[in-house]
Amino acid sequence: MTTTCGTGTECDQYCVITNQDTNEKLDFTSEAIFPTLSIIDPELMCSLPRTLTIYQGFDALFHNAECYVTNGHRNRMLDLYAADGVRTVARYLPYVISVPGDLEARTNMAYAADILGGYSMALDSVTSHHILGQTLGGFYNKFPHGAALIAVAEAYYKKVCSLLPQEFDELGELMGEQRNADKPGYAYVKALIRLLEETGVRELKMSEFGVRKEDFVKIVDMTVNQVGINIDRYKLTEADFMEILEQSWR
Numbered sequence: 001m002t003t004t005c006g007t008g009t010e011c012d013q014y015c016v017i018t019n020q021d022t023n024e025k026l027d028f029t030s031e032a033i034f035p036t037l038s039i040i041d042p043e044l045m046c047s048l049p050r051t052l053t054i055y056q057g058f059d060a061l062f063h064n065a066e067c068y069v070t071n072g073h074r075n076r077m078l079d080l081y082a083a084d085g086v087r088t089v090a091r092y093l094p095y096v097i098s099v100p101g102d103l104e105a106r107t108n109m110a111y112a113a114d115i116l117g118g119y120s121m122a123l124d125s126v127t128s129h130h131i132l133g134q135t136l137g138g139f140y141n142k143f144p145h146g147a148a149l150i151a152v153a154e155a156y157y158k159k160v161c162s163l164l165p166q167e168f169d170e171l172g173e174l175m176g177e178q179r180n181a182d183k184p185g186y187a188y189v190k191a192l193i194r195l196l197e198e199t200g201v202r203e204l205k206m207s208e209f210g211v212r213k214e215d216f217v218k219i220v221d222m223t224v225n226q227v228g229i230n231i232d233r234y235k236l237t238e239a240d241f242m243e244i245l246e247q248s249w250r
């Protein structure tokens with residue numbers, strides 16, 4: 001039974017464990033941890049604190065969106081799940097922030113996060129956005145997973161959106177933005193910025209969660225060389241991740 005809506009682990013075979021001795025936050029997968037039965041009761045989520053609702057909501061958005069990108073339309077069932085997940089979070093996350101006890105909105109968020117996001121991750125993989133977010137969460141154990149993803153999202157997607165413009169423009173359209181031929185892939189960035197502003201977290205400060213600039217080299221090394229980013233359909237370098245962190249620094 002889940003009391004939040006974000007991870008999607010209610011419907012997938014992933015688990016995340018933090019090793020506090022090595023500052024690693026690693027996931028692993030096994031058929032043995034695929035749930036036989038999950039109870040998802042949105043009534044239990046009506047009392048979720050505002051910040052956790054936002055962090056979990058963005059985690060759900062990114063699970064669906066990243067799997068949509070990684071999939072590249074190979075699995076049409078995944079396209080259905082992930083596209084509906086992205087569309088649903090974009091529509092209901094701002095609403096659930098302003099009316100936290102609205103059961104219909106909570107139900108839609110739970111559907112997008114706990115069912116569609118879980119199915120999407122069961123069928124394909126997230127991207128290096130999540131690897132970077134998990135590395136930050138491992139280094140700084142007071143940095144919630146969703147907040148770490150939010151902190152680097154704008155810079156990350158400005159960097160990668162033109163590398164797979166079709167998929168990123170489609171994601172933007174699912175969230176209500178229009179594509180612009182002069183800026184390929186940027187529709188998703190526009191949609192993301194709007195959602196970050198609507199939920200009040202565009203200026204989220206990673207420094208308030210203990211992040212130190214002097215750790216950036218170690219964070220990039222762990223992201224690229226130790227955990228690894230070969231899940232991506234594009235190729236980012238250590239310099240790219242350093243630039244993303246520098247631009248995200250607040």
Ligand SMILES: [Fe+2]
Binds near residue numbers: 007059063130145
């Ligand atoms: Fe996540």
